Amino acid sequence: MGEINRESARTETIPEANHGEKKRICLVCVLVVLFSLSAGLLCAETLRMGILPVIDTLPLQVGVAEGYFKAENLNVKLVSFSSAMERNTAMQSGQLDGFFGDIPATLLMIRNNIPVRFLTISYATDRKQRMFGLMLSPELPMVREKGKITVAISKASIIEYLLDILKQAPETDMMQLEPVEIKRMPLRVQMLLTGKIDAALLPEPMASLAQSRGARPVVTDQALDIPLTVLNLHGAKGHLSEPFVRAYTRSVDAINRAPEKYRALMIKTCRIPKDLVDNFPMYQYPDPRIPTQTEVQQVQDWMIKKGLLNESIPYDRLIP
Incomplete structure (x- = not known):
């Protein structure tokens, strides 16, 4: 009888052992998942992008808000400045990895020995929209x-x-x-x-x-056919151009598909005056592309005439 009781006791402890084993397995799985997530965050490349609070930059805001950059393993931090001068100072002092600006600003940055390159056009003239x-x-x-x-x-x-x-x-x-x-x-x-x-x-x-x-x-500007604003990236971060543009393309597509979805974000981040928030149009954004050599050269010719550049900068120094 005693033997039977001892055997029963051993049998009754088996479920407890199995339950404990399951708990240990679950704990290991949780730790593996947490480790994987942490490793992903640690491996994500941080990009500090200097921007101005203008409507051209809405795709950047959408990319951060919707997690499109994160999906490309990019930790994009948007650093807003109240003036182009402040943004330029931050870029020249190494506080930024890239910036939103225009072609003249890009060329002047390179003239000052900051090796930036075009990522994409942010906005170009459009017959349907006044910029x-x-x-x-x-x-x-x-x-x-x-x-x-x-x-x-x-x-x-x-x-x-x-x-x-x-x-x-x-x-x-x-x-x-x-x-x-x-x-x-x-x-x-x-x-x-x-x-x-x-x-x-x-x-x-x-x-x-x-x-x-x-x-x-x-x-x-509606009768013209020129790029107005661009995104640039420091040459040291050039290997991130492709994933950045992939994420940015998703942002542009999202806005162009459902613009009203992002009205609140535009009002919050793009300095829309209170008088205009209800009726200001949602803009359509151009498909990402690099400014052409002709488009860049037209600006360079103008800058040389103005005394802003001594000579043209080779196009291959401007593109990824």
Whole structure:
């Protein structure tokens, strides 16, 4: 009888042993999963991208919010600056791995021995969407729309490049457009609306804001066919170009497919004025591509004429 009880006791302990073994196996599995996730995070490459709070950068914001960059094992950190000057300083001092800007800014960075290369165009002119508009002050009398017109711009930028192109447009034929550098965008808008300057070449949504407060549009970028803004990456991070562009392409596709889904994100990150949040259009974004050699050379020729470059930078130094 005693033997039977001892055998029963041994038999009864078997389920407990099996249960303990299962717990140990589960614990090992959890540890393996956690280790794998940690290893993935440790292996993810960090990219610090300097940006401005403008609508051209919405695909970057979507890429972070939707996890598209993370899916490519990229830890993209968007560092926002209030001015291009602050962004440039951060890039030149090694605080950034890449930046959102324009072709003139890219070329000037290379001139200053920062080996950046184009990742993709962020935005290009589009006949269906105004991105830049030459706006006249509401304080400027109609009779003064001919002759000398002072125009607020930022120099050595896509805005100055655009102004020189728009001087050839039929709409400005009777105007003598004289650029005046006003570095900060909010000040340009304020001076335009108060009549302290005759006109300003403004990007969206500032052009729409100025128009809603009485500024008169003269001509826009919509008839042109040029890239306006670009993304750049430091040469030391060049091996990350392909996964970055794959993720960025997913962002562009997502916005173009369902733009209203990202309205709240645009309002939050792209400095949309309160007056415009309900009615400001959701933009369509171009398929990612590198600026062509011709497009880049046109900008270089202009910069050489302006004294911003001494000579052209070879195209193969600009592309991945």
